[in-house]
Amino acid sequence: MAGILVYALHDDEGNFNKNSLGALSEAAKLAGELGSEASAIIVGDVSDDAAKGLGAYGVKKVYRAKDVPEGLAQPIVDAMAKVMTDNDISYALFGGGLLGFEIGAGLTARLNAGVTMEVTAVRAEDGRLVVERPILQDSQIADVGYVAEPGIIIGRLNAFDENETGGEAEVEDVAVELSEWSSKAKLVKRGEQRGEDVNIEDAEILVGGGRGLGQAENFKMAEELASSMGGAVAATRAVVDAGWYPYAAQIGQTGKTVAPKLYLAAGISGAIQHKVGMQNSENILAINKDQNAPIFEFCDLGVVGDLHKIVPKLTDAIKAKKGG
Amino acid sequence: MKICCLVKEVPDAAVEKRIDPETKRLDRSGEKNLNPFDTHAIEAAMQVKEGGAPVEEIVAVTMGPDSAVRALHKAVALGADRSVHLTDAALEGSDVAATGYALAKVLEKESPDLVLLGQQSDDGECYTIGAVVADHLKMPSLTQVIKMDAADGKLTCERQAEYGYDTVEVELPAVISVGDAINEPRYPSLKAIMGAKKKPLDSHGAGDVGIEPDRVGQSGSRTAVLELRPPPQKEAGEIIEDEDTNETVEKIVVWLDERKLI
Ligand SMILES: Cc1cc2nc3c(=O)[nH]c(=O)nc-3n(C[C@H](O)[C@H](O)[C@H](O)COP(=O)(O)OP(=O)(O)OC[C@H]3O[C@@H](n4cnc5c(N)ncnc54)[C@H](O)[C@@H]3O)c2cc1C
Numbered sequence: 268m269a270g271i272l273v274y275a276l277h278d279d280e281g282n283f284n285k286n287s288l289g290a291l292s293e294a295a296k297l298a299g300e301l302g303s304e305a306s307a308i309i310v311g312d313v314s315d316d317a318a319k320g321l322g323a324y325g326v327k328k329v330y331r332a333k334d335v336p337e338g339l340a341q342p343i344v345d346a347m348a349k350v351m352t353d354n355d356i357s358y359a360l361f362g363g364g365l366l367g368f369e370i371g372a373g374l375t376a377r378l379n380a381g382v383t384m385e386v387t388a389v390r391a392e393d394g395r396l397v398v399e400r401p402i403l404q405d406s407q408i409a410d411v412g413y414v415a416e417p418g419i420i421i422g423r424l425n426a427f428d429e430n431e432t433g434g435e436a437e438v439e440d441v442a443v444e445l446s447e448w449s450s451k452a453k454l455v456k457r458g459e460q461r462g463e464d465v466n467i468e469d470a471e472i473l474v475g476g477g478r479g480l481g482q483a484e485n486f487k488m489a490e491e492l493a494s495s496m497g498g499a500v501a502a503t504r505a506v507v508d509a510g511w512y513p514y515a516a517q518i519g520q521t522g523k524t525v526a527p528k529l530y531l532a533a534g535i536s537g538a539i540q541h542k543v544g545m546q547n548s549e550n551i552l553a554i555n556k557d558q559n560a561p562i563f564e565f566c567d568l569g570v571v572g573d574l575h576k577i578v579p580k581l582t583d584a585i586k587a588k589k590g591g
Numbered sequence: 592m593k594i595c596c597l598v599k600e601v602p603d604a605a606v607e608k609r610i611d612p613e614t615k616r617l618d619r620s621g622e623k624n625l626n627p628f629d630t631h632a633i634e635a636a637m638q639v640k641e642g643g644a645p646v647e648e649i650v651a652v653t654m655g656p657d658s659a660v661r662a663l664h665k666a667v668a669l670g671a672d673r674s675v676h677l678t679d680a681a682l683e684g685s686d687v688a689a690t691g692y693a694l695a696k697v698l699e700k701e702s703p704d705l706v707l708l709g710q711q712s713d714d715g716e717c718y719t720i721g722a723v724v725a726d727h728l729k730m731p732s733l734t735q736v737i738k739m740d741a742a743d744g745k746l747t748c749e750r751q752a753e754y755g756y757d758t759v760e761v762e763l764p765a766v767i768s769v770g771d772a773i774n775e776p777r778y779p780s781l782k783a784i785m786g787a788k789k790k791p792l793d794s795h796g797a798g799d800v801g802i803e804p805d806r807v808g809q810s811g812s813r814t815a816v817l818e819l820r821p822p823p824q825k826e827a828g829e830i831i832e833d834e835d836t837n838e839t840v841e842k843i844v845v846w847l848d849e850r851k852l853i
């Protein structure tokens with residue numbers, strides 16, 4: 268059997284992660300092409316109904332490891348390694364996200380497997396899976412194959428779409444013995460929200476602020492520009508980690524995914540992990556003083572210059588235009 | 592306590608990176624530098640030491656060709672006490688699985704209490720080496736850590752995961768990859784730069800650290816690059832250089848107006 272196992276991540280309320288659900292649908296499609304089956308694995312206290320419900324995304328079977336805690340990678344590596352070995356499963360697939368990287372990497376070592384990451388597409392070829400992985404800041408696409416199975420595939424954020432086809436999965440509870448080192452990390456607090464709760468998902472116009480703003484106080488400038496256009500302000504992880512702006516405003520791999528009519532990036536380099544959260548914006552305008560910044564590779568209008576000079580004048584000009 | 596920092600030599604950010612179409616590997620000619628993300632790992636080690644934890648030694652460890660010695664010198668200039676260079680023709684072309692295995696073997700020999708890495712290599716961008724190494728070493732691990740306090744044989748770490756910030760307690764020995772927001776790396780002093788070449792540097796071949804030859808190099812890798820191609824062309828955006836800001840702003844407003852965005 269050449270099955271595919273997908274890790275379905277959930278939050279403390281039991282809601283499944285959208286990218287995990289996308290990975291389930293992708294696995295179901297690929298399993299069809301390989302002539303095998305896709306299954307899911309969940310850990311923690313997930314109800315029977317929620318577990319069965321994953322069948323709606325095309326998986327026939329859900330393995331549930333109730334005693335394995337959710338939220339840290341290594342206990343889940345123990346669970347997935349056991350399920351893959353016991354059931355002779357050839358591939359593990361992860362939707363985009365931080366935990367998928369860590370679990371996938373751990374499994375690679377544990378199962379002596381091959382691993383690919385930041386994968387944007389997968390296809391079956393001669394009974395094996397082949398992946399597409401953009402490299403060197405998306406300037407090249409590599410087709411990568413597995414020399415031997417098992418193979419670990421870590422998807423890029425939003426690479427796989429959810430496809431609800433209906434149906435129920437069979438649930439099998441598995442008992443997993445944790446390895447000694449897996450119990451040596453403990454989650455003390457999960458999912459802490461830092462900073463106020465802001466709504467950026469409903470905004471048609473977003474001004475994204477990055478490290479180029481220089482300091483927390485300069486977010487005022489971004490807020491004034493956004494309000495001149497009736498929009499909201501978003502941020503990169505770099506500035507959120509630095510405490511300059513609330514986590515709820517973060518765009519990207521471990522933040523939100525948005526697609527406004529306008530995304531105006533001010534002082535943002537355009538790293539892949541940021542790009543994946545905003546690349547589907549209808550219009551992207553970037554202001555950056557470094558002409559080699561990656562953001563200039565995928566924006567619609569790029570302005571090479573100092574945002575401290577440009578942004579205040581732009582705000583005034585927009586206000587004047589609207590007023591007149 | 593002994594801390595090992597994994598460091599890598601990467602092409603300088605200003606050099607355009609390209610793939611050699613013959614070998615399908617990164618063309619490594621041209622200017623090179625210490626992976627900038629790894630300077631945060633060394634700085635984190637220095638801060639543990641200066642924070643009062645009993646750190647006997649900080650060791651920089653790399654796997655790479657002869658030239659990678661320069662990355663080790665830079666790491667020593669930033670504060671490492673000595674360095675270890677794993678280098679062997681048999682390791683060339685190793686993929687993530689093979690690299691992680693080989694690094695774990697060289698680390699086993701050092702038996703550190705803490706292994707620190709950067710959040711990503713500037714060229715490979717795999718984000719995974721830390722967790723691969725950790726599982727081989729049978730140590731707990733965490734990646735993308737932006738705050739780390741060491742006390743009583745354990746670390747209290749913070750990092751951003753899918754639902755917000757997580758706080759995690761990790762027992763030592765452990766493998767931690769640090770995010771670039773964890774600290775502001777210091778500049779090396781001229782004296783440290785000059786003295787770096789005089790600090791001890793051990794060089795090991797694959798056999799010296801017990802690496803099984805069939806698990807490394809291109810032949811021992813579990814993945815293979817089949818083909819490389821450019822991505823679908825996106826229509827290039829318009830670029831304005833800001834010379835006269837009033838003019839620039841006028842052009843931006845016209846652009847926004849044409850698209851009915853204001
Ligand atoms: C696993 C993982 C997950 C991640 N998740 C996310 C995520 O969810 N979201 C996210 O955003 N990032 C994420 N990152 C981080 C990401 O890789 C980048 O580090 C981050 O996006 C960079 O933020 P930035 O553009 O603000 O900063 P930088 O990359 O430092 O860019 C600042 C830019 O500002 C420009 N600049 C400086 N001064 C001026 C000026 N005066 N005028 C104009 N321009 C100026 C500079 O030229 C530079 O291009 C993640 C990384 C990893 C490894």
Ligand SMILES: Nc1ncnc2c1ncn2[C@@H]1O[C@H](COP(=O)(O)O)[C@@H](O)[C@H]1O
Nearest residue numbers: 597654708709711712715717718719720
């Ligand atoms: N060849 C290598 N030698 C030593 N350390 C490495 C090597 N490759 C990667 N690393 C470490 O692993 C981190 C993450 O790299 P990567 O998983 O390739 O993005 C880097 O920041 C380095 O600290």
